[in-house]
Amino acid sequence: MPTIKPFKAIRATPEKAAHVISRTYQDYGPEELEALLKFNPFSFLHILNPGYKYSHEITGEERFNLVRNRFLEFREENHLLQESVPAFYLYENKDPHHEYTGIIAAASVEDYQSNRIKKHEDTLSHKEVLFKEYLKIVGFNAEPVLLTYKDDDVIENITEQIKKSLPAYHFSTTDFNSHKIWTVTDPDLIASIQKIFANKEHLYIADGHHRSSSSSLLAQEMGEKHDSYNYFMSFLISESQLNIYEFNRLVKDLNGHSKESFLMQLDQYFRIQNRGLEIYKPSKKHHFSMYLDGDFYSLYLRKGLHRIKNALDDLDTQMLYDLVLQPILGIADLRNEGRIDYSYGKSDLLVMKSKIDQGEYAVGFGLFPATVEQMKSIADADLRMPPKSTFIRPKLPSGLIIYEFENE
Known part of the structure; x- marks a missing residue:
C-alpha cells in the first residue's frame, strides 16, 4: 500500500516559468551553459551553478552553501513562490516525438525502505552520500524520482478530467517542448488519488535510484526534525509512457592485456567482427558494440555458452560484467571502481570514440537498451541491475516543481 501525499511546492511565477526551468545540469555543453548563464538571469542554472556570479569554479560543501544562497535569493526576488496549500501537480509534456502525463507527489521513504517502492538498479555509494549531503545543505529537491506503475484506466480517466480545466501553467520552450x-x-x-495508489501492491523506480537512496539516508539522519524529510518528490507515470535508452561503458585500461590478448579473451564468449570505422550500434539483446584502438567491433554472444538462471543473468549490462568487465578487465566493484565510466546520448558512440581516441579511455562498449519487462522482472525478484543500466525518459526539467524540506 504505497503512500503518496500532496505538498506545498515552490515553483516559478507563471510569467517567468519558461525562463526559469532548465534541463539537468550535466546535459549542457560549456558554450550553451555559458550563454544561458550570461543572457538569462532567471534560469535555474544560476542556482545550480552559483560560482558563475563570481567567475569561479566552486565544488563541495562551499558550492552547496552557495546553491542554498542563490535559491533564497530567487525566492526573495519573487522568481519562485510557494504554494499556499498542499497539492498534487498534474504535468503534461509534449515534444515533437513524445507526449506524457503524470502526477507529481511526495512519496514515502518508508515505502522505499520496505520495498513497496521497488528498485531494480544498484547505486554508486559515493554518489549516494554526496547527494545526501547536498540535499541536507541546500534544503530542497528540484528533480523528482520517476516512479512507474501498470497502466490504470481509473487514473487515466481522472487525469483526463483534470485536463479539462484551465492549467496553472501553459508555456513552450525553445527546445520545442510544450509544458x-x-x-x-x-x-x-486528492483523497481519491491517494486511495488508488494505496490499493496498488507496488510502485517501481524507473529513474532516480541515487535520488531515492540519498533521500533514505537523509531521512535516517534528519527524519525526526520534520516529517518532510520522510518523503521525497516523485513523478508517477504509467509504464507505457516510459522510453528506455542504454548507458554505455568506457574503461580506462585493458588490465594489463595487449589488444591481441584482450580480443582472444573475448573470443571465448563472443563472435567478433572488426567493422573498422563503421559505427556499429547493437540492434538486439545480447549484441554489443565495442570501440578499441581505432576500430569498431560487433560482439555477438555465442549461444549456449552463458547460463541464464534468472532475469538478471539475461540483462546485457550484467552479462557484460560477468563475461568481460570482472573476469578480463578486473573490475569487481562497480559501485566504487574508478576505472569505469558511463555515458549516454544521441551521438554517444561518437562521443565514446572521441574520448578513446584522445586517450582518456582504452575501450568502450555500446549496449542494447533494457525493456520495461526486464526492469520489472528484476525488481520483482529483488535483484539489482549494475549501476547505470538504464537511461529513462521522461526527465522533468529542473526548477519546474521544487520540494523544500522544513525544519521545526
Whole structure:
C-alpha cells in the first residue's frame, strides 16, 4: 500500500516559468551553459551553478552553501513562490516525438525502505552520500524520482478530467517542448488519488535510484526534525509512457592485456567482427558494440555458452560484467571502481570514440537498451541491475516543481 501525499511546492511565477526551468545540469555543453548563464538571469542554472556570479569554479560543501544562497535569493526576488496549500501537480509534456502525463507527489521513504517502492538498479555509494549531503545543505529537491506503475484506466480517466480545466501553467520552450501544469487541491480528488495508489501492491523506480537512496539516508539522519524529510518528490507515470535508452561503458585500461590478448579473451564468449570505422550500434539483446584502438567491433554472444538462471543473468549490462568487465578487465566493484565510466546520448558512440581516441579511455562498449519487462522482472525478484543500466525518459526539467524540506 504505497503512500503518496500532496505538498506545498515552490515553483516559478507563471510569467517567468519558461525562463526559469532548465534541463539537468550535466546535459549542457560549456558554450550553451555559458550563454544561458550570461543572457538569462532567471534560469535555474544560476542556482545550480552559483560560482558563475563570481567567475569561479566552486565544488563541495562551499558550492552547496552557495546553491542554498542563490535559491533564497530567487525566492526573495519573487522568481519562485510557494504554494499556499498542499497539492498534487498534474504535468503534461509534449515534444515533437513524445507526449506524457503524470502526477507529481511526495512519496514515502518508508515505502522505499520496505520495498513497496521497488528498485531494480544498484547505486554508486559515493554518489549516494554526496547527494545526501547536498540535499541536507541546500534544503530542497528540484528533480523528482520517476516512479512507474501498470497502466490504470481509473487514473487515466481522472487525469483526463483534470485536463479539462484551465492549467496553472501553459508555456513552450525553445527546445520545442510544450509544458502544462494543473494544481490539484480539492480534498476529495486528492483523497481519491491517494486511495488508488494505496490499493496498488507496488510502485517501481524507473529513474532516480541515487535520488531515492540519498533521500533514505537523509531521512535516517534528519527524519525526526520534520516529517518532510520522510518523503521525497516523485513523478508517477504509467509504464507505457516510459522510453528506455542504454548507458554505455568506457574503461580506462585493458588490465594489463595487449589488444591481441584482450580480443582472444573475448573470443571465448563472443563472435567478433572488426567493422573498422563503421559505427556499429547493437540492434538486439545480447549484441554489443565495442570501440578499441581505432576500430569498431560487433560482439555477438555465442549461444549456449552463458547460463541464464534468472532475469538478471539475461540483462546485457550484467552479462557484460560477468563475461568481460570482472573476469578480463578486473573490475569487481562497480559501485566504487574508478576505472569505469558511463555515458549516454544521441551521438554517444561518437562521443565514446572521441574520448578513446584522445586517450582518456582504452575501450568502450555500446549496449542494447533494457525493456520495461526486464526492469520489472528484476525488481520483482529483488535483484539489482549494475549501476547505470538504464537511461529513462521522461526527465522533468529542473526548477519546474521544487520540494523544500522544513525544519521545526
